[in-house]
Amino acid sequence: DAKTTQPPSMDCAEGRAANLPCNHSTISGNEYVYWYRQIHSQGPQYIIHGLKNNETNEMASLIITEDRKSSTLILPHATLRDTAVYYCIVRTTGTASKLTFGTGTRLQVTL
Amino acid sequence: EAQVTQNPRYLITVTGKKLTVTCSQNMNHEYMSWYRQDPGLGLRQIYYSMNVEVTDKGDVPEGYKVSRKEKRNFPLILESPSPNQTSLYFCASSQGNRNSPLHFGNGTRLTVT
Numbered sequence: 436d437a438k439t440t441q442p443p444s445m446d447c448a449e450g451r452a453a454n455l456p457c458n459h460s461t462i463s464g465n466e467y468v469y470w471y472r473q474i475h476s477q478g479p480q481y482i483i484h485g486l487k488n489n490e491t492n493e494m495a496s497l498i499i500t501e502d503r504k505s506s507t508l509i510l511p512h513a514t515l516r517d518t519a520v521y522y523c524i525v526r527t528t529g530t531a532s533k534l535t536f537g538t539g540t541r542l543q544v545t546l
Numbered sequence: 547e548a549q550v551t552q553n554p555r556y557l558i559t560v561t562g563k564k565l566t567v568t569c570s571q572n573m574n575h576e577y578m579s580w581y582r583q584d585p586g587l588g589l590r591q592i593y594y595s596m597n598v599e600v601t602d603k604g605d606v607p608e609g610y611k612v613s614r615k616e617k618r619n620f621p622l623i624l625e626s627p628s629p630n631q632t633s634l635y636f637c638a639s640s641q642g643n644r645n646s647p648l649h650f651g652n653g654t655r656l657t658v659t
Contacts, residue, residue, distance in 0.1 A: 467644050478550075478636050478650035479589070486645075526644050533579075533604075534648055536589040 439523045444541045447517075453510040455540050457523030460504040467526045468499060469534065470508045472519040479522065479536070482508065513544045548573045552637050552651035559627055560659055567622045567654045569637030575649075577642035578620035579604070580612065582633040583653075589636070595620055596642060627658040 440458040447453040459468065469484040483490055483497045485506075490497045496509040510517055522539040550571045559565055571578065579594040581604075591604030595614040609631055611623040620639075624631060637651040 465644075469647070476583075476634055476653060476655070478638075478652045481647040481649060484645075484647060533591060533594070534589075538588060 439525055439537055441521075441523050441537065441540045443538065444543070446543050446545060447510075447513045449514055449544055449546055450512055453508075453513040453517065453542060453544070455508040455510075455521050455523075455542065456505065457507070458505045459523070459525050462503050462525050464503075468497070468503075468506050469524045469526055470495070470497065471522045471524065471534075471536075472517075473522070473539075474516075474519040482521075484526075513542075515544050515546070518542060518544045548649070550637055550639050550649050550651035552635070552654050554654060555652065556655050558657045558659065561628055562626050565624050565627060565656075567624075567635060567637075567656070569620045569622065569651060570618050571620075571637075571639040571649070572618065573639060573649070574617065575639035575641055576617070577648075578614065578637065578639045579648070580610070580620070580622050581636045581638065581650075582606065583636065584633050592622070592635075624656075627656075629658050632656060632658050 467484050470482040471479040473479045483495050485497045499506045520539040520541050522536050524534050553568045576597045580592040581589045583589045590606045592610050593612040595601045601612050635654045638648045640646045640648045
């Protein structure tokens with residue numbers, strides 16, 4: 436599995452953009468980058484995923500570098516409810532749907 | 547509403563007493579999976595199923611059984627629970643390819659005394 440590296444924690448002021456980085460330098464050409472978050476002990480929530488191009492949905496934007504060795508999840512206007520652990524995951528080409536979760540980034544949104 | 551439903555949310559039991567945690571999805575997904583989450587160890591896959599009657603071991607299958615008799619249901623069975631199976635369990639489902647997100651249930655917190 437391609438390994439990902441994320442900072443253990445980040446802070447963000449409410450209303451500001453939260454930019455969460457992820458390094459995945461060993462990613463293969465056909466492996467997707469997925470982002471999930473987990474609030475307290477709830478089930479992981481899917482946020483966004485991408486292969487090569489930048490992606491945007493109602494929750495966030497995903498920026499993938501041209502060499503695909505890193506990506507950034509952007510929450511454009513963070514709120515207190517965005518406080519959570521955010522996981523960057525590279526989805527393997529083997530077992531089709533397995534996700535290997537790392538330790539993630541704990542994002543704290545403050546007033 | 548599209549969702550993965552697990553029951554029960556909380557369960558306290560004693561060593562050796564067989565139990566089943568149910569999981570059901572209403573999205574017609576082919577792929578279903580069970581994870582456990584423990585402090586410091588993150589989420590680890592227990593078992594998965596690519597389709598009806600097709601199941602396979604994940605990373606930590608010891609002490610667990612699963613079955614997939616219907617597409618929508620994927621129960622997790624602990625024949626003889628032990629205290630080291632005290633954990634937070636999540637069921638998940640997806641369409642089964644790398645371009646399809648995995649959707650998780652809200653979890654079952656199991657305590658084995």
